[in-house]
Amino acid sequence: MSVALGEVVVTAHGIQKWFGPLHVLRGVDLEVREHETVGIIGRSGSGKTTLLRCINFMEEATVGRVKIRDIEVVADPLHSSSRAQQEQIRLLRLHAGMLFQEFNLFPHMTVLGNCIEAPMRVKKVPKAQAIETAEKFLTKVGLIEKRDEYPPRLSGGQKQRVAIARALTMEPDVLLFDEPTSALDPELVGEVIRVMEELAHEGTTMIVVTHEMSFCREAADRVIFIEEGVIVEEGPPEQILDDPHDERTRQFLRRFLSSNSDAIDAAAAAAPAAPALDAVRAANDASQGHG
Amino acid sequence: MTAIGQAVGNTSTTQLLKSIVAANRRAKTRYRLIYSAVWAIILVVLAIALGTTGKIDFAFIQKWGGFILGGAGTTIVVCIFSITMATMLAVVGALGRLSSNPVINGVASFYVSLVRGTPLLVQIFFIYYSLPEFKIVIPGLEAGIIALGFNYGAYMTEIFRAGIQAVPKGQREAAEALAMPGNLVMRRIVLPQATRIVIPDLGNQFVAMIKDSALVSTIGVTEVLNNAQLAGSQGLQFTAAFLVAALIYWGLTIIFSTVQSWLERRMARGDR
Ligand SMILES: Nc1ncnc2c1ncn2[C@@H]1O[C@H](COP(=O)(O)OP(=O)(O)OP(=O)(O)O)[C@@H](O)[C@H]1O
Numbered sequence A: 001m002s003v004a005l006g007e008v009v010v011t012a013h014g015i016q017k018w019f020g021p022l023h024v025l026r027g028v029d030l031e032v033r034e035h036e037t038v039g040i041i042g043r044s045g046s047g048k049t050t051l052l053r054c055i056n057f058m059e060e061a062t063v064g065r066v067k068i069r070d071i072e073v074v075a076d077p078l079h080s081s082s083r084a085q086q087e088q089i090r091l092l093r094l095h096a097g098m099l100f101q102e103f104n105l106f107p108h109m110t111v112l113g114n115c116i117e118a119p120m121r122v123k124k125v126p127k128a129q130a131i132e133t134a135e136k137f138l139t140k141v142g143l144i145e146k147r148d149e150y151p152p153r154l155s156g157g158q159k160q161r162v163a164i165a166r167a168l169t170m171e172p173d174v175l176l177f178d179e180p181t182s183a184l185d186p187e188l189v190g191e192v193i194r195v196m197e198e199l200a201h202e203g204t205t206m207i208v209v210t211h212e213m214s215f216c217r218e219a220a221d222r223v224i225f226i227e228e229g230v231i232v233e234e235g236p237p238e239q240i241l242d243d244p245h246d247e248r249t250r251q252f253l254r255r256f257l258s259s260n261s262d263a264i265d266a267a268a269a270a271a272p273a274a275p276a277l278d279a280v281r282a283a284n285d286a287s288q289g290h291g
Numbered sequence B: 001m002t003a004i005g006q007a008v009g010n011t012s013t014t015q016l017l018k019s020i021v022a023a024n025r026r027a028k029t030r031y032r033l034i035y036s037a038v039w040a041i042i043l044v045v046l047a048i049a050l051g052t053t054g055k056i057d058f059a060f061i062q063k064w065g066g067f068i069l070g071g072a073g074t075t076i077v078v079c080i081f082s083i084t085m086a087t088m089l090a091v092v093g094a095l096g097r098l099s100s101n102p103v104i105n106g107v108a109s110f111y112v113s114l115v116r117g118t119p120l121l122v123q124i125f126f127i128y129y130s131l132p133e134f135k136i137v138i139p140g141l142e143a144g145i146i147a148l149g150f151n152y153g154a155y156m157t158e159i160f161r162a163g164i165q166a167v168p169k170g171q172r173e174a175a176e177a178l179a180m181p182g183n184l185v186m187r188r189i190v191l192p193q194a195t196r197i198v199i200p201d202l203g204n205q206f207v208a209m210i211k212d213s214a215l216v217s218t219i220g221v222t223e224v225l226n227n228a229q230l231a232g233s234q235g236l237q238f239t240a241a242f243l244v245a246a247l248i249y250w251g252l253t254i255i256f257s258t259v260q261s262w263l264e265r266r267m268a269r270g271d272r
């Protein structure tokens, strides 16, 4: 946001995905530029996770291609297990870090071990240098004092911050987040969102599937609304969240509001005159302890 | 406790909490005492009953007991080598059973089916008596180790397979998302976690193997049972000889079960 956007880093073209007879993605095109933060919103089952997973081939699209930097992979479900295709997918993943709802830290390795495993064994970074990089990013997410702790002893918020540090140690060109805070207790959401906002403001390229509208508003350069496997509407966060053009976007936001009505009530009590969306934002911010 | 007392700000509450803790401790001690007493009584009754049969000659036990116990070393050696071989076969077998390659999967599942579908004793006889007909002569000890390892490898293949499948899918995905190649994902992320999951089963297998290893006495391996048979026929004291053998096996399984639960507790206390 505060860094000028650069060239296109991620291109997903014509992504379609069937799960058996279920047509989950119906042709999605997406370009993300360097330093850009893209928020993806949409109702449950609209295909947000599937789209994100198709970008780094955790899920192979039925049709389509993805290019990150100079690595391009064309979906080829008939030959997806071929050695060449697998290797190409692996190269693509070198450019894309992924954050999961459930963190997925390696429980049998320390925090530091989690952060140096892939750099050392995949990128063949010397140990001393890997440790240095890991410590830099652990400091960044505020968890350097936990470097020798095992993940099961961390809180959810700490786990997700370690996962972010772990992804950063691979120095990816883009970070993919799939609802990184939705498995967290409400009081732990803020610490993760703050790290993500800091990354966004520093110009980290990110694609973030989220229900945190306040994050979209605060940190996204662009918000994409997905419905039934197609991009219905995209644009700057203020436009999508405050002035959506498409009726489906409006409906989604309205429903989203009413499902957060507790938050609205609380915020409305504090600021009765505020428009509904701002009320939600205020409530979210309040519950995250920032803003 | 004092902290709770202070928080409540009431000395009688502190007193009550202390009494509860003491009462719990007394109840636990009594339980353990009775439990141990039951064991002791059963043992004594059995010993007296056996003693009155007149079939237990203590002079015989004194003369041959050490000899029979000497076989325990061989029993343990056989089991350690066999379990090592079985574990290696089981890891390979489990990876094979999970392979998407039909040839590898076919070989692995054939191995499991054949071994689990035939008696261990037949497998021992095959390796010791049949292979020489094909000019492959394997001494008794080695034949016994190979047969036990081969047999347990098949059972443990299924244990390891279940262990690997019990590692959450997200672990593999996180590793793959870090661009780790498949073999690295398996070796560094999945197998270490699967091993933790199967260690209790591995311990059970080892204890079971201590008992099954008695079968290799049939091919002349001088372990506990073989020694007991020899001693029994020398002194015509089979009851005493096999009683000693049984007690040795029992002792060994108790020792290893204890070691196993100690190890498990230690691991549970560790980083998990
Ligand atoms: N592995 C799968 N096999 C079959 N169907 C699947 C699979 N993964 C997702 N789906 C289906 O695809 C559709 C889109 O799922 P997806 O997880 O992408 O939605 P989402 O937008 O991320 O939803 P949520 O907000 O609940 O996370 C859903 O109908 C889901 O049931």
Ligand SMILES: [Mg+2]
Pocket (backbone or CB within 6 Å): A048, A049, A050, A179
């Ligand atoms: Mg999802």
